[in-house]
Amino acid sequence: xxxxxxxGNEAVAEAAIRAGCRYFFGYPITPQNEIPEYLxxxxxxxxxxxxxxxxxxxxxxxVYGAAGSGARVxxxxxxxxxxxxxxxxxxxxxxxxxxxxxxxxxxxxxxxxIAPSQAxxxxxxxxxxxxxxxxxxLAPATxxxxxxxxxxxxxxxxxxRTPVVVLADGMIGQMMEAIEWRKPKERALPPxxxxxxxxxxxxxxxxxxxxxxxxxxxxxxxxxxxxxxDRITETEVRYEEFMAxxxxxxxxxxxxxxxxxxxxxxxxxKDGVKAGLFRPVTLWPFPEKALRxxxxxxxxxxxxxxxxxxxxxxxxxxxxxxxxKPVRFVGMGGGAIPAPxxxxxxxxxxxGRCGK
Amino acid sequence: xxxxIVISGFGGQGVMAMGKTLAEAGMKEGLCVSWLPSYGPEMRxxxxxxxxxxxxxxxISPMVQSPTELIAMNKPSxxxxxxxxxxxxxxxxxxxxxxxxxxRADISAYYxxxxxxxxELGNIKVANMVMLGAYIGATGLLQTETxxxxxxxxxxxxxxxxxxxxxEALRRGAAxxxxx
Amino acid sequence: MSIVYRKSKGxxxxxxxxxxxxxxxxxxxxxxxxxxxxxxxxxxVGVAPVGCSVFAYNYFACDMHEAAxxxxxxxxTGIKRVHPDLAVFTYQGDGDxxxxxxxxxxxxxxxxxxxxTVFINNAIYGMTGGQMAPTTLVGQKATTAPFGRQKDHYGxxxxxxxxxxxxxxxxxxxxxxxxxxxxxxxxxxxxKKAFQxxxxxxxxxxxxxxxxxxxxxxxxxxxAIGWLKANMIPYFPLGVYADRxxxx
Numbered sequence: 043x044x045x046x047x048x049x050g051n052e053a054v055a056e057a058a059i060r061a062g063c064r065y066f067f068g069y070p071i072t073p074q075n076e077i078p079e080y081l082x083x084x085x086x087x088x089x090x091x092x093x094x095x096x097x098x099x100x101x102x103x104x105v106y107g108a109a110g111s112g113a114r115v116x117x118x119x120x121x122x123x124x125x126x127x128x129x130x131x132x133x134x135x136x137x138x139x140x141x142x143x144x145x146x147x148x149x150x151x152x153x154x155x156i157a158p159s160q161a162x163x164x165x166x167x168x169x170x171x172x173x174x175x176x177x178x179x180l181a182p183a184t185x186x187x188x189x190x191x192x193x194x195x196x197x198x199x200x201x202x203r204t205p206v207v208v209l210a211d212g213m214i215g216q217m218m219e220a221i222e223w224r225k226p227k228e229r230a231l232p233p234x235x236x237x238x239x240x241x242x243x244x245x246x247x248x249x250x251x252x253x254x255x256x257x258x259x260x261x262x263x264x265x266x267x268x269x270x271x272d273r274i275t276e277t278e279v280r281y282e283e284f285m286a287x288x289x290x291x292x293x294x295x296x297x298x299x300x301x302x303x304x305x306x307x308x309x310x311x312k313d314g315v316k317a318g319l320f321r322p323v324t325l326w327p328f329p330e331k332a333l334r335x336x337x338x339x340x341x342x343x344x345x346x347x348x349x350x351x352x353x354x355x356x357x358x359x360x361x362x363x364x365x366x367k368p369v370r371f372v373g374m375g376g377g378a379i380p381a382p383x384x385x386x387x388x389x390x391x392x393x394g395r396c397g398k
Numbered sequence: 399x400x401x402x403i404v405i406s407g408f409g410g411q412g413v414m415a416m417g418k419t420l421a422e423a424g425m426k427e428g429l430c431v432s433w434l435p436s437y438g439p440e441m442r443x444x445x446x447x448x449x450x451x452x453x454x455x456x457x458i459s460p461m462v463q464s465p466t467e468l469i470a471m472n473k474p475s476x477x478x479x480x481x482x483x484x485x486x487x488x489x490x491x492x493x494x495x496x497x498x499x500x501x502r503a504d505i506s507a508y509y510x511x512x513x514x515x516x517x518e519l520g521n522i523k524v525a526n527m528v529m530l531g532a533y534i535g536a537t538g539l540l541q542t543e544t545x546x547x548x549x550x551x552x553x554x555x556x557x558x559x560x561x562x563x564x565x566e567a568l569r570r571g572a573a574x575x576x577x578x
Numbered sequence: 579m580s581i582v583y584r585k586s587k588g589x590x591x592x593x594x595x596x597x598x599x600x601x602x603x604x605x606x607x608x609x610x611x612x613x614x615x616x617x618x619x620x621x622x623v624g625v626a627p628v629g630c631s632v633f634a635y636n637y638f639a640c641d642m643h644e645a646a647x648x649x650x651x652x653x654x655t656g657i658k659r660v661h662p663d664l665a666v667f668t669y670q671g672d673g674d675x676x677x678x679x680x681x682x683x684x685x686x687x688x689x690x691x692x693x694x695t696v697f698i699n700n701a702i703y704g705m706t707g708g709q710m711a712p713t714t715l716v717g718q719k720a721t722t723a724p725f726g727r728q729k730d731h732y733g734x735x736x737x738x739x740x741x742x743x744x745x746x747x748x749x750x751x752x753x754x755x756x757x758x759x760x761x762x763x764x765x766x767x768x769x770k771k772a773f774q775x776x777x778x779x780x781x782x783x784x785x786x787x788x789x790x791x792x793x794x795x796x797x798x799x800x801x802a803i804g805w806l807k808a809n810m811i812p813y814f815p816l817g818v819y820a821d822r823x824x825x826x
């Protein structure tokens with residue numbers, strides 16, 4: 043198939059349509075506006091419906107309604123808007139509904155700025171709203187992956203009846219790259235016999251709910267969710283290793299920073315330093331075991347965590363390594379981006395050598 | 399060889415389109431490409447710029463911090479981005495509206511009166527294509543035929559005449575570089 | 579043997595949890611009867627609020643959603659946009675609709691969402707234990723207004739039927755009460771009309787129901803009815819505030 047040039051945000055929107063998403067509820071915020079703009083134009087062509095809501099809170103609650111009544115539905119926003127959506131996300135998680143939420147992260151905290159950032163890692167991987175829940179988090183590093191992961195996110199959401207987050211940043215949202223359209227691997231998806239699409243007098247009423255007023259019942263629901271999260275952790279972990287097998291310096295980075303880390307790896311290799319990259323593709327479930335094993339090689343002298351934040355994923359890296367290897371950090375918050383050279387310098391520091 | 403290009407100017411000068419044309423042509427010629435617009439509040443204030451990377455290798459960051467080539471369509475763009483260019487870089491100046499000359503000696507500067515040429519061609523909207531022609535002429539990077547194919551796809555029916563106009567604009571731009 | 583009266587098929591057999599003298603039960607019954615009489619029980623989806631009627635999803639026999647506080651109109655929007663053929667309604671209290679969910683109700687009305695909202699206004703937060711509502715009357719005591727609602731501190735209560743009636747997308751807004759038989763009959767008619775207009779695709783329909791809360795008002799059920807008539811109706815006059823349906 044021929045390559046096509048796509049802007050990240052538009053690729054995400056088109057991918058949603060290709061995945062059968064027919065409903066989108068959102069609210070404008072930079073740098074993700076091309077997603078609602080694209081869908082407002084193209085969803086009606088596919089018999090779908092786009093609604094610009096009065097707020098992110100309303101938008102995610104429209105998603106809750108649409109998901110509960112059986113639709114493939116998506117919303118998208120950027121960091122401050124995603125904070126507002128957390129109310130709906132926790133309801134969707136507890137009520138066990140499928141939905142896709144795209145976060146094109148920007149600098150924070152507060153209003154921050156609109157530059158690329160990865161500072162919503164905690165929010166995305168720890169649930170984000172109240173209560174004990176998780177969302178599957180897919181972190182694309184290219185426009186190709188943004189298109190692929192968005193399509194697959196709908197299948198994962200339907201398969202497990204759980205909200206799935208596509209977590210990227212303003213750079214991935216705004217940039218154009220060449221991609222090929224391809225379909226995700228097929229999954230046998232369960233029927234949505236729980237949906238509120240009218241009893242038609244043929245079945246007892248379906249109830250979409252997250253209220254378990256009896257503590258015993260709520261404990262049962264929490265256990266049920268946890269068992270689901272355990273299943274997801276067993277089967278959905280994804281990561282990529284790049285020149286990691288013989289590495290003495292192992293970078294850990296995802297999304298945009300993984301691109302920068304790749305450049306640093308190549309630069310170091312050129313200089314004769316065996317550098318490698320471990321890239322988590324699912325941020326939750328975090329590839330804990332794979333990272334531990336990757337870093338366990340005796341040649342690995344140090345691990346360098348790279349993020350566009352003041353250090354959030356580094357907690358998961360440290361949990362995975364359990365003190366087995368020193369963990370260093372390169373990163374910056376507020377929308378600034380480190381250059382590959384900064385990673386190279388840190389690698390030399392970690393190795394106690396002088397760079398070329 | 400990796401080309402890291404910044405294209406900058408006023409909104410309405412076709413800056414974004416120029417970048418997309420470069421990226422798409424690069425893609426069609428088998429290069430790795432990326433295009434990244436400035437998307438901040440500044441885009442509401444009338445100035446616009448985009449970064450394009452064309453490379454034989456996988457592209458690390460689409461964000462260009464040290465351009466190998468700069469296309470400055472207005473004076474603020476020249477003032478802002480010229481200092482960031484790599485030594486030996488190529489600078490393309492829209493000399494129809496920019497009186498300033500390059501302030502650095504370690505870069506090659508091309509002064510292209512793209513607006514005047516577009517006026518001669520009867521359509522000021524093709525000023526950006528004149529500039530693109532100059533870029534292609536000076537770098538030898540892309541084939542005019544690739545762009546012709548893209549234009550033929552874009553302009554069909556009653557708009558088909560625009561294909562030759564745009565190609566002519568490219569040629570005129572390239573000719574400026576040869577003269578220089 | 580002939581059946582003189584039976585419970586509506588729009589209701590389940592679940593035992594309601596409402597306090598003695600509370601008028602939620604009457605309002606539920608009217609909604610259920612309206613759905614049944616219009617043949618909509620099998621093609622209706624209701625959205626329950628947060629507040630005293632949070633368990634409404636157990637009481638209505640149609641498909642139900644439980645929404646976050648104030649968001650029922652947004653949830654209903656999502657359902658209705660996916661299933662335009664279904665009868666979609668929200669059932670909300672005054673804290674839910676007129677405080678935390680003000681944006682959602684106003685914008686559902688603005689979009690002319692083809693849903694029906696039944697708004698229970700009892701001038702108090704019931705479930706949380708008697709706190710001040712946006713519809714609490716000036717001078718009325720609440721646990722968070724121990725000296726009575728003070729106008730210079732909280733302003734005057736908000737009149738939602740009037741407010742929503744100013745919005746073009748709201749094709750029908752009426753305020754009713756359920757404290758005596760004639761008014762119950764009028765309320766039933768209003769709710770039924772709202773559903774009929776929704777199914778005709780007219781737009782957003784709204785029925786505000788003045789209700790009693792004997793428990794949190796600190797009155798007997800009978801006293802509560804008297805208090806509602808003496809205090810609430812003068813400030814929240816009954817009647818039709820908007821009727822933009824073609825068949826007036």
